[in-house]
Amino acid sequence: MTTPTTDVLVVGAGPVGLLTALGLARSGLDVTVLEREPTIGDSPRAMTYLWFVLDGLAELGVLPDVEAEGLRSLDGLTLRVHRTGEVVEWGRVSLEDVTGRPYNNIHLGQDRLGRIALRHLEAQPGASMHWNTRVTGVDQDDDGVRVTAEGPDGPEVFTARWLVGTDGAGSTVRQAVGLGFEGMTWPERFVATNVRYPFDEYGYNDANMVVDPRLGAVVAKIDDTGLWRVTYAEDLALPVESVLDRMPAFFEAFVPSPGEYVLEHHSPYRMHQRAAESFRAGRVLLAGDAAHATNPTGGLGLTCGLLDLYVLHPALAAVVRGELADDVLDRWAAERRQRFVEIASPMASEFKRLVYHSDDPDRLEADLAGPRSIAGDPEKVHAAQLGMAGLRSAPLVPVAGG
Numbered sequence: 001m002t003t004p005t006t007d008v009l010v011v012g013a014g015p016v017g018l019l020t021a022l023g024l025a026r027s028g029l030d031v032t033v034l035e036r037e038p039t040i041g042d043s044p045r046a047m048t049y050l051w052f053v054l055d056g057l058a059e060l061g062v063l064p065d066v067e068a069e070g071l072r073s074l075d076g077l078t079l080r081v082h083r084t085g086e087v088v089e090w091g092r093v094s095l096e097d098v099t100g101r102p103y104n105n106i107h108l109g110q111d112r113l114g115r116i117a118l119r120h121l122e123a124q125p126g127a128s129m130h131w132n133t134r135v136t137g138v139d140q141d142d143d144g145v146r147v148t149a150e151g152p153d154g155p156e157v158f159t160a161r162w163l164v165g166t167d168g169a170g171s172t173v174r175q176a177v178g179l180g181f182e183g184m185t186w187p188e189r190f191v192a193t194n195v196r197y198p199f200d201e202y203g204y205n206d207a208n209m210v211v212d213p214r215l216g217a218v219v220a221k222i223d224d225t226g227l228w229r230v231t232y233a234e235d236l237a238l239p240v241e242s243v244l245d246r247m248p249a250f251f252e253a254f255v256p257s258p259g260e261y262v263l264e265h266h267s268p269y270r271m272h273q274r275a276a277e278s279f280r281a282g283r284v285l286l287a288g289d290a291a292h293a294t295n296p297t298g299g300l301g302l303t304c305g306l307l308d309l310y311v312l313h314p315a316l317a318a319v320v321r322g323e324l325a326d327d328v329l330d331r332w333a334a335e336r337r338q339r340f341v342e343i344a345s346p347m348a349s350e351f352k353r354l355v356y357h358s359d360d361p362d363r364l365e366a367d368l369a370g371p372r373s374i375a376g377d378p379e380k381v382h383a384a385q386l387g388m389a390g391l392r393s394a395p396l397v398p399v400a401g402g
């Protein structure tokens, strides 16, 4: 292995990779990001940042920009049972006593979060970005990692002391280090759409789960210009090429006045519940979708990726600086995997079952009992919202003064 030329290579410039790189660069490390695409992708994906991920964005210095560009929301969970018209609303319960913020969640497309992260990263002296650079292989020894890539001008080699693979669910890094991706793939396809439609005129809150075995969907407000995200499901056996041909039938049945909706963007997705068998292999760490993939119902995918990186970047920076032994990274890997496998993944699977597979009336009644018992009771809603923070794990680097 040649002498490492940078402290950390980050593979993949999704939101998790860019924010990981930002955290490391802000700690004074040299960080190189490799991304196969020419720019940040803008297909409709994550857009909800729950209250307990916002502190991490604040620590990275990006929260003011996220607040300025995003939609701030106080709305809690809303379930709308399509067939009966029942609406179970948690309502607007402030968490300001805990968060210090006059809102709970922020809605903002993940591409825009990525662009904010990139702006901040580019201002860091130790950071460098390589677009159009597709990683093809990873080797490592006791001193560092060596990455081969196809760059804009042909094959390239990069070396570093550490590598963070944030290259998404199909991660080349994960495969190159021989880590399995355990779990299952769902037999449905999700179709994420950005549509213009006056959902608020029909009583929709900022974030809604529409419960129905045929017309189940997640409907969330993207901004104040009338743009909404509607994510629905269809059979994976249907041809992906004709998603757009089938889409009008869904919207005609779904929205109260079909003529009014305007499609701006759409993207079909396969969905999985999977986790890498370990989030660490020697000097290679996996975070975000490269480490774990979930169906997006409940918005826990990027949430978990953010929570991974918030703990990883200070721990890795401390290891690189020689302040901590590298077994701290084993603790990070084990804790983050546990949070995903034992909490996030089962929770997302339950949300998916409720929204899209409510065929059994008795089961539906049982599923609705919990949310109904909380709705309209501010103390219970407050407690339920705080309970979600169990997805976080504690910092592994001693906090100054703490």
Ligand SMILES: Cc1cc2nc3c(=O)[nH]c(=O)nc-3n(C[C@H](O)[C@H](O)[C@H](O)COP(=O)(O)OP(=O)(O)OC[C@H]3O[C@@H](n4cnc5c(N)ncnc54)[C@H](O)[C@@H]3O)c2cc1C
Pocket (backbone or CB within 6 Å): 011, 012, 013, 014, 015, 016, 017, 034, 035, 036, 037, 041, 044, 045, 046, 047, 048, 110, 133, 134, 135, 136, 166, 167, 168, 169, 171, 172, 173, 190, 191, 192, 231, 269, 287, 288, 289, 290, 296, 298, 299, 300, 301, 302, 303, 304, 305
């Ligand atoms: C419809 C939908 C809605 C969602 N909604 C939510 C939500 O509301 N809340 C939430 O928390 N999550 C949500 N998610 C999940 C969320 O989108 C993902 O968890 C998130 O994108 C993960 O970010 P990431 O940075 O880990 O990976 P990605 O965003 O997948 O980024 C990976 C990057 O790596 C690059 N790359 C891949 N291979 C290579 C290679 N070999 N070399 C170099 N670069 C490479 C890719 O081009 C890409 O830029 C949703 C997902 C879907 C599908």
